[in-house]
Amino acid sequence: MSSNLHQAGVKLLKQIGRHADVIMDAYLAGSVSESSHDPAVIEKLKKSGILWRPEPDQSLRLKRSVRALLEEGLSDERNRQIDSNVGSALATIKTLADHYKEARHNVDYSAAEAYLADLSEHVYSFTDSLRYSIRVLWGRINNEFGYVGTINAKIRENELAQSQVTELLNGLEMFQFSELGEIAGDIRELRRLLITSLQETLSHCTQELSVVQGRLLELLGRFRQIQGRTRLLKGWLLHTDLHPDYQVENHVAHNKVPALFNFAQAILAPASVDVHNTSHELALMAMVAQIKSISRDERVSIERDTNVTFEMAEVEDFDVPDNPLKVAVDEYFCAVIDSGLRQSALEYLNEQQLDWDSESWIYQVIGGYEALPLEHKQYFELEPIGKPHPIYTGNFIVTDVELWLA
Numbered sequence: 001m002s003s004n005l006h007q008a009g010v011k012l013l014k015q016i017g018r019h020a021d022v023i024m025d026a027y028l029a030g031s032v033s034e035s036s037h038d039p040a041v042i043e044k045l046k047k048s049g050i051l052w053r054p055e056p057d058q059s060l061r062l063k064r065s066v067r068a069l070l071e072e073g074l075s076d077e078r079n080r081q082i083d084s085n086v087g088s089a090l091a092t093i094k095t096l097a098d099h100y101k102e103a104r105h106n107v108d109y110s111a112a113e114a115y116l117a118d119l120s121e122h123v124y125s126f127t128d129s130l131r132y133s134i135r136v137l138w139g140r141i142n143n144e145f146g147y148v149g150t151i152n153a154k155i156r157e158n159e160l161a162q163s164q165v166t167e168l169l170n171g172l173e174m175f176q177f178s179e180l181g182e183i184a185g186d187i188r189e190l191r192r193l194l195i196t197s198l199q200e201t202l203s204h205c206t207q208e209l210s211v212v213q214g215r216l217l218e219l220l221g222r223f224r225q226i227q228g229r230t231r232l233l234k235g236w237l238l239h240t241d242l243h244p245d246y247q248v249e250n251h252v253a254h255n256k257v258p259a260l261f262n263f264a265q266a267i268l269a270p271a272s273v274d275v276h277n278t279s280h281e282l283a284l285m286a287m288v289a290q291i292k293s294i295s296r297d298e299r300v301s302i303e304r305d306t307n308v309t310f311e312m313a314e315v316e317d318f319d320v321p322d323n324p325l326k327v328a329v330d331e332y333f334c335a336v337i338d339s340g341l342r343q344s345a346l347e348y349l350n351e352q353q354l355d356w357d358s359e360s361w362i363y364q365v366i367g368g369y370e371a372l373p374l375e376h377k378q379y380f381e382l383e384p385i386g387k388p389h390p391i392y393t394g395n396f397i398v399t400d401v402e403l404w405l406a
Contacts, residue, residue, distance in 0.1 A: 015048055016066075023050065023062065027070050031059035082133040082164045086171025089126040096122060097183050097190055104187070116189060123193050127201045133168065134205060137161055137212050141219060151227045158220045165213050172206055325361075328354055329368040333380070333403070342404035344385075365401055381406045 016023060019041055026032035032051065034042050042060065045051040051060045062070075096119040103112035140161060145154040177199055184190035240246060274280060332348050345365045346358060354361070369382045383402050389395035 012048060015044065016050065019045060023066070023070075026051065026060065026062045027067060031061050034060065082136055082168075086126075086168065087174060089122065089129075090171075090174055092122055093119065093126070093194070094180075094183060097194065100190070101183075101185070101187070119190075120193060123198060127198070127205075130168070130201070130205050133164075134208055134212065137165065137209075137216075141212065141215050144219065151223055151230060155220065155223050155227065158216055158223060162213065162216050162220075165209055165216065169206065169209055169213075172202055172209075175202060325356055325364050326368065328352075328356065329361075329364050332365065333368065336380075336403050336405065340405055342402055344400055344402050346400045362398065362401055365403070369403070379406055380404070 022032060022037050022041060022045065025037075032042070042051065046053075046060070049063055050066055052063055053060055096115055100112055100115040100119055103109075103115055140157070145157040148154055148157055175198070177195060180194040180198070181191075184194045273284065275284070332343075332345065335348065336343050345362055349356065349358065349361050356364075366382070366384075369377065369380065372380070381404055384396070384398045385400040385402060386396055386398040389397055
């Protein structure tokens, strides 16, 4: 049996290869003219089941299986056929699994191997068909239905794709893996096919179909927006054709702005529960039943003392110690007053052998000078000593300050 199938398959493939030009002409044109090709070749292709005639008065066309083979091999974007019949595939898989289990139980290993091969072929064909359908949908989305020329046709194609996605998702919900697990039992081959491989593929395809559905809705919204703008533009062009003397008025110069230009976007009203709607009664009662009751009976009450006398007393004095760095700066100012001479802050720091960092000392001297009252600041003069930045102009680096009496 297998040798006969092998010979018949080789013969068919050779015939397809020899007459590839006739087959591609039929694929591209949709039909083939018998007068433009050798009648003997046409007759051979008809007998092989490659060409067929739908009606007696119709021209010859390619069989659906051959066209599907070419569409898949050529990745033809014109192909919009999606097999969404998931129920038939599921029923076939369950039937073959039962056949395999029965043959295995009857110790008929040759029949069991044949049924297992058929089951594997159906499972892999189903998953491949599902992936192929998703690839077709993605191709149509990425191309934005470029095989049709009008917006209305694109919208119809989008709605068709959405219905196909919905049918696929509804079909995938028919797969109950608990039932498939009971069918597979403890047979390793069946569990690998029906549980491991199939579940992983269906989970991935379901997620991808959900993404496809969202993209289709987004694309449909854009198409409808373009359609609305196109209608508006066509209406405007029709109006200008019917009224060639029409001129746009200067609405800015009007005292009263037309209502068309004063339209504001609608504001959503705050949501509230409609307690008068009887259809919502069960839902409201369920929500109220879920509210947790709060009881304060068991809370420990804290007794507070009453009739407590309150006496006003004198506030005790407290001293806030001065910052040692600020005290040292004040002494520096006093030293300048006592000497009456111009004195550098860093020189004073080194002479007095103070432990402060030079940068902190200079910052404190400048801060002490700026913090003096205006009547005291006019008795002093403070001059920064430094150099301009070698790279960035406008920046002056202060290295020291000098203080003297004005």
